[in-house]
Amino acid sequence: MRLDKYLTECGLGSRSDVKKILKNREIKVNGKIEFSPKLNVSTADEILYKNEMIEYKATRYYIMNKPAGYITATEDKRHKTVMEIFPEWVIQKNLFPVGRLDKDTEGLLLFTNDGPISHELLSPKKHVDKIYYVEAEKNITDEEMKRLELGVDIGGYITKPSKCERVDENKINLTINEGRFHQVKKMLHAVDNCVTYLKRIKFAELELGDMKIGEVREISVEEIL
Missing domain, CATH: 3.10.290.10 (RNA-binding S4 domain)
Known part of the structure; x- marks a missing residue:
């Protein structure tokens, strides 16, 4: 080389x-x-x-504070992808996102070229926690928080138990260990509410901390699990 x-x-x-x-x-x-x-x-x-x-890295790991407006994909002919956010110093060859965030959702996104660790994090059997900061259109009552924690019907599927932490009258931190399509948005809809802003702040042991929107940071595998 x-x-x-x-x-x-x-x-x-x-x-x-x-x-x-x-x-x-x-x-x-x-x-x-x-x-x-x-x-x-x-x-x-x-x-x-x-x-x-300096050591050559066969496997690489990066976290990104994803901005809204980008889809979680390695390529797309119609939309901007998260790969376009990477600075020049990141070698994108074989990199892929672990899981996905919706186009209008911000927050923590992990990238790697390590297939086994991706499988470990996404396997339903592993119950890996993901924490989302949620702002809702209407205030969220204590009763609605309890319903979210116990599980709600999001269209023929009852969500597994979750954890709700109140931030403000219409703001919560919601911890889930599933990854159904639009799950957080559907969960709020199930209690007659609507998500107006969504940001993932933690995934497994990874946290955003003070990372700025669009910032990318290289991490070690030991930081993930």
Whole structure:
């Protein structure tokens, strides 16, 4: 593999960023300063950036604070996709979103090229929690919150028990461990209400924290589960 591609896939930046790093003589390959982006390297080589060992990543994990207006897909001819949000330094080859968020929904979205971890997170048998911040058209009563927690009919299907935490009169944090199509919106509709704003704030052990809308961050697999 070319050195510039290797360094880019290690997350040092875009191809142009990597060429600047090489020009600044900040890369060593097997103890020798290297400035040629064309040099062929492999994982057997010792490659240092500013005298720190860098490691090639066979599997990669990123979280995004998804803005509204983008569909969760790797490609689409008619709509903007979440893949268009990624900065240049992210190598998108083989990356895919784990699960989905609706076009008008914001919040935490995980991407990886790791099929087994995706299956682990999405398997109905694993009961992985997802927390959504919900703003509703009308106030949500304590009784309606209890109904949401016990399970509601969303069109021939009764949702599994969930957890509701009140934020304000018409705002709740709703924890579910299912992923039915438009589930949160349908759950609010089942108690005669309507979602006006929806944001996923937690998925498995991942949280948005202070990430800005549209921001992307690389994470390790240990942060997920």
